[in-house]
Amino acid sequence: MTKAELKKFPQHVFGHAFTTLKCESPAYLPWLEKRLKGSGVLILTRRIGDLWELHPSFDVVVNCSGLGSRQLAQDSEMFPVQGQVLNVRAPWVKHFIRDGSGLTYIYPGTSNVILGGTRQQGDWNLSPDAEISRGIFSRCCALEPSLQGACDIREKVGLRPFRPAGVRLQTEFLAQDGRRLPVVHHYGHGSGGISVHWGTALEAARLVSECVQAPRTPTPKSNL
Template sequence: MSEAELKKFPQHVFGHAFTTLKCESPTYLPWLEKRLKGSGVLILTRRIGDLWELHPSFDIVVNCSGLGSRQLAGDSKIFPVRGQVLRVQAPWVKHFIREGSGLTYIYPGISNVILGGTRQKGDWNLSPDAEISRDIFSRCCALEPSLHGACDIREKVGLRPFRPGLRLQTELLAQDGRRLPVVHHYGHGSGGISVHWGTALEAASLVGECVRALRTPSSKSKL
């Protein structure tokens, strides 16, 4: 950042300015779903407690259950990283602002501005904490004083499915003579939107390998 730009942040001695894009999940995910349905994909909603419940209805399973993989895949390495943010109306805020630690940030969007945040490892609590909200608002106002005039302040809490190392691999489950190929694809943490397209292509490649193996005459001996 230039000296003129840094004058807006007197508590900091250096910074970076750049142009980027922001992907808003509330709009993006419905668009993805519509795209899938348009290509003939059937979407079913169903609660399961075991991956074997999907067999024999499905030959291959892609496990994208996130934190649910603790139960479905027996993976104790995945855990929640609690994030609490504020959604406010402040349409005059047009630029992203993020402090070096990444815990304090201001992200303007189409319909509101996101103020954050927290990164609480192992915390499953989905209820907003009023004290944390006050701290978030105070930190963000220190970066952008005009936020004192923000209105319609709403609290939001989410659990990021974090794992020390994204799990992107094929596992062959076997039970009572049955076999079920499972492609695991979870553990993205807070970086899911950033890397999702690339990891989805990798997962699709693994599914392709499973399909080819099932179609091979000797697949029973291989799987």
């Protein structure tokens, strides 16, 4: 950033300015679903407690269950990183602002502005904390004083599916009682899922294709 640009942030000694894109999930995810349905994909909704519940109805399972993989994939490495943000109306805010630590940020969108945030490792609580909300609002107003005039302030809490070893993107062949179930694991994106989802999804699709094309191993017959 230039010296003139930095004058707006007297508490900072340097900064970076760049042009980027923002993907708004509330609009993007329904678009993806519509695209899938339009290509003939059947979407079913059901709750399962074990991947084997999908056998033999499905030849290959893609496990994108996020934090649910603690149970479904017995992956004890998975844990939540809780995040709390504020969703406010401030249509005059047009620029993204984020401090060096990444814990304070202002992300304007098409209809609202997201103010953040927190990273609470291992916290499963989905209830907003009023004190944390006040802290977020105060920090963001320090960066953009005009936010004092923001209205329609709403609190939101979410859980990021974090995995210390990184995204698990691999094929596992489950075996049980002579049965075989190919599972492509695709989870553990943490807070970066929206940034890398298209690339990891393509790789998951490639792994599924390998499973489909691979010769099937006959299920052993019982002599009993």
